[in-house]
Amino acid sequence: MAHSITWKIGGEAGFGIMASGTMLAKAFARHGYFVFTLNEYPSLIRGGHNAVTVRIATEPFDSLDRSLHVLVALNKESVEVHKKELTEGTVLLYDPNDYPWKREELPSGVMLIPLPFREIVQKHAGDVIMRNTVALGASIAIMGAPFEYLADVIRDQFVRKGEAVVNHNIDIARAGYDAAGESVVSLSALKLDPVDQPTDYLLMNGSEAVGLGAVRAGLKFAAIYPMTPINALITFLADHAKSLGVVYKQPEDEIAGINMAIGASIAGVRSMVATSGGGFALMVEGLSLAGMIEVPLVIDMGMRVGPATGMPTWTEQGELGFLIHAGHGEFARIILTPADATQAYDLTIKAFNLAEQFHVPVFVLTDKYLNESQWCVEASLLKGEVHIDRGKVIPEARGPSETGFKRYDLSSPDGVSARSFPGMKGGQYMANSYEHDETGLVSEDAAMRKAMVDRRLRKIDAIKKVIMPPAVYGNAASETAIVTWGSTLGPVLEAVKDSARIIHFPWLYPFPSEQTKTLLSGAGRIIDVEQNATGQLASLIREHTGIEVTEKVLKYDGRPFLPEEIVERIKI
């Protein structure tokens, strides 16, 4: 019996690969298994190799590892691409009509289960695209789960297409289940243990977690130009716009997107944009505007491999430095860096509150790995009351203004002065990209300029008072400290949870300098683990604490860390 199984399906893009992973993961998550899915695909829609990896376990885990227990190959290429991941005991499910694999062509100990996917589909009058359904049925059988686990998910997946489609898919899955069942009676090593006390799990990708957090925090307006890896956020917001009373607008470009969101924020609603590095490059001027006129704004920045178009569908943590320094002029900003879907949900809610408390742009800095992987989230964590703090806003009932309202009041001790919204009587002011006085009128007076800069930057001190300190995981007493941020936490935990002091930054800017110094004190070795080529977190730590992190474990091939490589490279 097994407590953790890693399953992978590979095939051509357009063959339902992604959907297969989701369905298998849901089939188990519904019964209290902890699951995770990772998709890997090139930047195209048809053809090309797609793969989804699903890990299913009886207990929570933090990331995938090198294990591969089942490989479902929907074409010959899938075996060729993943051959080196196969080890003793891996089951290879394949269609012998694609290619009649022989034992000697594969690593030793691989168990071959030929299943004529095509023939089975044809026998049930199905389309060739339904081969993945056969494979899912067979996979469920191999893992020793009841067929109903899968049938339930298929039913929900196709219910909108009618009873006939549901039954057709269930029949085809059943055929796969039965066909595999005949040949795998002896495969007890791959049968998953039962879960004793099932947790109520949800399955969602990082973008959906950001979307959920946003709408629960009262998002009303989003203008997002499509870009990998944040497209699932667009789908989520557009799908729910009507029922939740949200406007999602597709702008003509990212420049329009950020300026629309700024306009909506000025008009009094919670607004956001989302993009990746290239799109954010276009937004940079708008970011500076937000800094100058002090509009609350949430930016979901999903990193992918750069520079330029880079490798659009692969992951990287290369934009930290870019975000810290983006925008001409000096102004306050906040950068939050969630590790997983649960944190993405929590920190998105936090981002909206921070933006309105301090009237600054707040980044939720995510990446492809976080945005497009599907994570197991405990339902109870997403159901609680959401605290909404709209910051300082003038009361509605005022008489008409005869002079401008001091929207940029210099006397505010924390640098944050009350907002008014167009249409509010007595609130007239100007949101002015030029340097301005307290009502927003242009001013190039030396004293006014200095006073305004000082006031705007006072907000940084105020923000520092509510900073989220780095979180410590693993063995806090260990002399080996690992510093990491964002979604790299998972593989690090999976690698060295018991043997190192793991310091994870969910908030990177303004940098928690004092907290970091304290947490790093007494560490004999400090190792920086991050997904970029230059060690941007290490640079930030040096800049703000004077501590030089000399050991760096960096990865920048577009693939997320696997715990084994961290272990090999750290050598504790």
Place this chain on the structure above:
Amino acid sequence: MTLTADSFKTGYLPTWCPGCGDFGIWMALKNALVELGIGPDDALLVYGIGCHGNMYSWMRTYAVEGLHGRTLPVAQGAKLANHTVPVIAIAGDGDCLGEGGNHFIHAAKRNPDITVLIHDNQVYGLTTGQASPTAKDKLKTKSTPEGVVDTPVNPLTLAIVSGATFVARAFAGDLPGLTKLIVAAVKHKGFSVLDILQPCVTFDHVHTYQWYRPRLYQLDPATYQPSDRMKAIEKALEWGDKIPVGVLYQEEAPTSEDREPALSAGALASRPLGVTDVDALLSEFR
């Protein structure tokens, strides 16, 4: 307090060159707002960067003086967030048709209930006299010493073919006529484009008040029907000895806000925050 043109005073005096066409546009705008009953707290004006944009300094209303070229995206975001507040964009020709050309096309196709006043003077005044996208007649400027060689952008035809539902041309030297057109543009439900011919007395010595006056003629509502798109395009292309002024094109069409189901329950800005049925929302993740 009675609303008058003085209600918009800020205490700042204009810094435009004496004789600038911007004066006429500013005064007509104030008159139009008074006529429409829109006071300083009641509307949002979104300005671009350029000589035109400096108007905000002596025009007290809720305003955004944003970034060069980005007037229309800011205006659209504000409109969708609170469609009960009138939104007027004050844009330049370089601002709206050069730096912000893409936004202009897309704003037109969405048809938001926004009025845009294009200060069309064929030059970049604030940067001391380079050619703008609308520069015509081989205009010699600091950036085109041999005269403009590119085909000028025609804001009117561009607006009409892009989907704007109110397209008019006005003259900064005709205060009553311009006031009337601004009132009509703001009243029109949809994207209203008002291309305002505006002499730059400092950097354009060709297109002066004297050059314009004998050439401009008023479209006669008795003989010209602004509902015909093809005729409107034809009119919009007239330039030279005869230049038409007035409403060239107008149609009734659903606005960007009409097409947003979320706005049917009222302005987004006045709606409660958050999600009422969390369980229903989470069900798709099971």
